[in-house]
Amino acid sequence: MKIIACLDDNNGLLFNNRRQSRDRVVIEDILKDCHNSKLWINNFSKSLFDSPHVNISEEFLNEACESEYCFIENVNLKPYEKYIDEMILYKWNRVYPTDFYFDINLSTWNLTQVTEFKGNSHERITKEVYKK
16 A cells, blocks of 8 residues: 655644644645555545545455555554555655654655655655655
8 A cells, every 4th residue: 555645744644633834735645646546545535636546444444455545644554554554655854743744664664755845735745755
C-alpha cells in the first residue's frame, strides 16, 4: 500500500479535528500520481477530491490493495506500517497548531525522492517519497 499525507514541520496533520491547510496544486499532483491506480480516502477527505478514481470508505486502510494509494489525514498508521511499502509526504514547510500527528518514524525508511514546487496557497511545498 502507498500512503499519501500532508504534514507541517512537526509532522502535524490536524488541529482541533480540522486539517491544517490545503492546496489545489497538491491535490492535482496527487491525482496525477494516482491516475492509473485507485486512490482511497475516508469521508473526512471527501471534499478535497473530485475524481472517478477515488474510493471512499471508513475502512480504506483495510480495503486497499498492495499497489493502491491511501490519502490519510485523521487516522493512525502505526498499526498498518507492515503493509506500507511507499509513503508520499507533502510538507507545508511551516509550523501550524497541531494536536494530531503522523505516527510513523521516518528514520527507518529510505528517502528516495525530494521535489519542491510552488503551490496555490504555499510558496514552497516539498514532496518527499519514502520506500522501505
